[in-house]
Amino acid sequence: MTLRVAVIGATGRIGSEAVKAVEAAPDLELVAALSSKSDLAEVTDAGAQVAVELTHPDAVMANLDHCLRNGVHVVTGTTGWTDERLATVRGLLAENPATGLLIAPNFSIGAVLSMQFAQKAARYFDTVEVVELHHDRKADAPSGTATRTAQLIAAARTAAGLPRQGDPTTHGLPGARGADVDGVPVHSVRLRGLLAHQEVLLGDTGETLTIRHDSLHHSCFMPGILLGVRRVVDTPGLTLGLEHFLDL
Ligand SMILES: NC(=O)C1=CN([C@@H]2O[C@H](COP(=O)(O)OP(=O)(O)OC[C@H]3O[C@@H](n4cnc5c(N)ncnc54)[C@H](OP(=O)(O)O)[C@@H]3O)[C@@H](O)[C@H]2O)C=CC1
Numbered sequence: 001m002t003l004r005v006a007v008i009g010a011t012g013r014i015g016s017e018a019v020k021a022v023e024a025a026p027d028l029e030l031v032a033a034l035s036s037k038s039d040l041a042e043v044t045d046a047g048a049q050v051a052v053e054l055t056h057p058d059a060v061m062a063n064l065d066h067c068l069r070n071g072v073h074v075v076t077g078t079t080g081w082t083d084e085r086l087a088t089v090r091g092l093l094a095e096n097p098a099t100g101l102l103i104a105p106n107f108s109i110g111a112v113l114s115m116q117f118a119q120k121a122a123r124y125f126d127t128v129e130v131v132e133l134h135h136d137r138k139a140d141a142p143s144g145t146a147t148r149t150a151q152l153i154a155a156a157r158t159a160a161g162l163p164r165q166g167d168p169t170t171h172g173l174p175g176a177r178g179a180d181v182d183g184v185p186v187h188s189v190r191l192r193g194l195l196a197h198q199e200v201l202l203g204d205t206g207e208t209l210t211i212r213h214d215s216l217h218h219s220c221f222m223p224g225i226l227l228g229v230r231r232v233v234d235t236p237g238l239t240l241g242l243e244h245f246l247d248l
């Protein structure tokens with residue numbers, strides 16, 4: 001029995017790669033491929049069981065609303081998540097309890113591992129900052145990955161009883177110290193030629209630790225997307241992060 005899959009955002013940088021990956025998977029069948037010009041009804045009309053949603057922070061909520069209300073499981077990597085947005089999708093899922101939603105800030109196995117390593121290291125270093133570097137067409141900053149990484153680090157620091165780290169800056173330009181994500185400074189670089197890269201810099205007396213990950217091609221996200229598609233159908237409710245589908 002093959003799983004019927006729709007890709008929403010099929011003309012995009014990652015969506016076009018996802019189309020190829022789904023088509024190449026023997027256990028999956030691509031039944032719809034949508035762009036910004038498509039009607040969302042194509043997902044349901046095609047009988048999709050799972051939608052892979054890779055669009056834009058302005059579009060994701062309407063796409064999830066349509067899919068979840070119609071019992072279509074969703075795997076999304078689109079960014080722009082806030083507590084309010086998460087509360088909205090939790091509400092939608094409560095109304096459709098048999099349906100699964102995976103929100104993955106990053107589908108690359110290496111990126112997921114680097115986030116886990118950073119979370120593990122966080123308690124041992126008094127100071128930590130995140131630098132993310134992306135291509136020059138990216139709509140959101142900080143990246144979804146960097147935001148999630150900083151949140152995981154901040155939670156680990158709190159659990160270990162570490163205080164919020166101080167900032168010695170008394171003279172500076174606005175933005176020079178990056179965005180504050182739960183007390184962790186996050187710096188965003190946008191540069192033509194890059195794809196997606198991140199460094200977590202941890203420092204304490206006499207030593208630093210740098211955890212770096214580089215995505216060099218969109219193919220790196222495909223094993224994670226395919227894993228998400230196969231697992232989400234048996235995982236009702238919200239799963240936040242691909243790590244929950246990995247045997248880490
Ligand atoms: N979680 C992860 O591992 C990854 C996540 N991402 C995230 O995925 C998202 C897409 O990234 P990327 O592929 O680079 O973006 P692109 O701009 O290349 O592609 C966006 C896609 O979404 C479609 N789209 C845009 N607006 C709408 C809309 N209102 N309704 C329906 N479809 C729409 C576009 O259609 P059209 O061609 O018609 O404009 C296009 O197919 C971003 O949020 C990015 O951060 C990216 C890589 C990895």
Ligand SMILES: O=C(O)C1=N[C@H](C(=O)O)C[C@H](O)C1
Pocket residue numbers: 079105106107134138142143144145146195196197
């Ligand atoms: O826009 C991108 O390209 C990416 N977006 C995701 C993010 O914001 O973290 C994942 C990856 O970094 C690529």
